[in-house]
Amino acid sequence: MEQELISKKELLELTGISYGQLYRWKRKKLIPEEWFIRKSTFTGQETFFPKEKILARIERIKELKDERSLDELAAMFAPDPAAVVLTKGEIVKRHIVSDVAMRLWSDELGDRQDVSFGQLLSLYLVDRLLRSGEISIEEGKDIWMMFESHYPKLQGKSCELVVLRKMGVTVCLLMEEAAGLYVEEGAKLVARLHVPTYIEELKLTISEG
DSSP, rough: OOEEEEEHHHHHHHHOOHHHHHHHHHHTTTSGGGGOOOEEEETTTEEEEEEHOOOOOHHHHHHHHTSHHHHHHHHHHSSSOOOOOOEHHHHHHHSOHHHHHHHHHHHHHOOEEEEEEHHHHHHHHHHHHHHHTOOHHHHHHHHHHHHHHHHHHHHHOOOEEEEETTTTTEEEEEEEEEEEEOTTTTTTEEEEHHHHHHHHHHHHHHTOO
C-alpha cells in the first residue's frame, strides 16, 4: 500500500495556490520539509508530495488562514504535542471524546483527574476508531495501552498507528512513518492513522474550547 504521490505542478493546479504560497508555507513550517520529495523523471528532477496528506493540509490552511496568523497555524501543525493538561471534567464538558471513551479511561485509571496532552491523544485516537465501528471496546483498550506504552519513544516524530486483523485476531502497530505498508494475504488493514494529523485536530479542538 505505497502512498500515492502528486507532482508540484498538479498540486498547484488542483489547489489553486501559487508557487510562492507553497514555499512560504514551507518556510513558516506549515508544510513539513519531508513532504517535499525529490525524484528523478525523464524531464529531470521534480518535486512530489504525499497526495492525501498535502491536499488535506492545504485545505486546512486555506480554511483557517483568514482567522489565524501563519505563526499560530505553524504552532498548531507542529508535530510536538502542546504542553496541555486538562481535567476529566473539562474533557467531558467540551465533548472532546465520547462517553464510551471516557468510561474506558475511568475503568483503566480510576479516579485520576488530570489528563496530559499525550494521554488525551491516545484516548482521542481510540475514540476515532470506536466511532468508526471497526473495533470493539476490548480492542480499544488494547490499542490504548499499546499507544500509551510506546508513543513516548516516537513523540515528536511522524508516525502512524496501524490496526490489522486476521482470522478474528487484531494486532496494532505504532511505527515511524514509512512509504509503504505491506500486509500478508488474508489480513485486513482495519485502520492506518497518521498521528500528526490527529495531533493537529486535537490541538484545534482544545484551542477552540
